[in-house]
Amino acid sequence: MPKREYTCVACPKGCTVEVEFEGDEIKDITGYNCLKGKDYVEDEFHDPRRILTTTVKIKNAKYPRIPVRTETGVPKDELDCCLDELTEVELEAPVDIGYTVIDDVCSTGISVVTSRSLEEVTVSKLE
Numbered sequence: 001m002p003k004r005e006y007t008c009v010a011c012p013k014g015c016t017v018e019v020e021f022e023g024d025e026i027k028d029i030t031g032y033n034c035l036k037g038k039d040y041v042e043d044e045f046h047d048p049r050r051i052l053t054t055t056v057k058i059k060n061a062k063y064p065r066i067p068v069r070t071e072t073g074v075p076k077d078e079l080d081c082c083l084d085e086l087t088e089v090e091l092e093a094p095v096d097i098g099y100t101v102i103d104d105v106c107s108t109g110i111s112v113v114t115s116r117s118l119e120e121v122t123v124s125k126l127e
């Protein structure tokens with residue numbers, strides 16, 4: 001029976017958990033030290049997700065890019081799509097922390113928000 005090994009990251013202990021499976025079905029899980037870890041590995045097997053953190057362009061700010069992140073984990077298969085969609089985004093300062101950059105990134109139902117604020121920078125005109 002095929003096996004897959006996971007490192008549980010649900011706590012700092014980092015247990016190695018082994019999953020035996022047939023197709024989409026888990027047949028056995030071993031190596032976890034608590035139910036939280038078992039749940040984590042079951043989720044990783046059936047629906048692996050990651051919080052996406054990156055930056056997007058911003059105009060009229062001190063920096064040319066602003067950090068953003070998804071509000072919850074995005075299915076791993078959608079990460080490239082989300083990055084592509086964020087490449088097209090350009091914000092304009094001022095922007096507050098938590099500002100919604102995209103409401104439903106790649107039709108996942110998940111929002112992307114800013115991780116910091118950036119004030120507008122006014123460039124003084126040369127005389």
Ligand code: SF4
Binds near residue numbers: 015031033
């Ligand atoms: S299985 Fe439990 S104890 Fe082990 S890393 Fe995961 S959460 Fe921590």
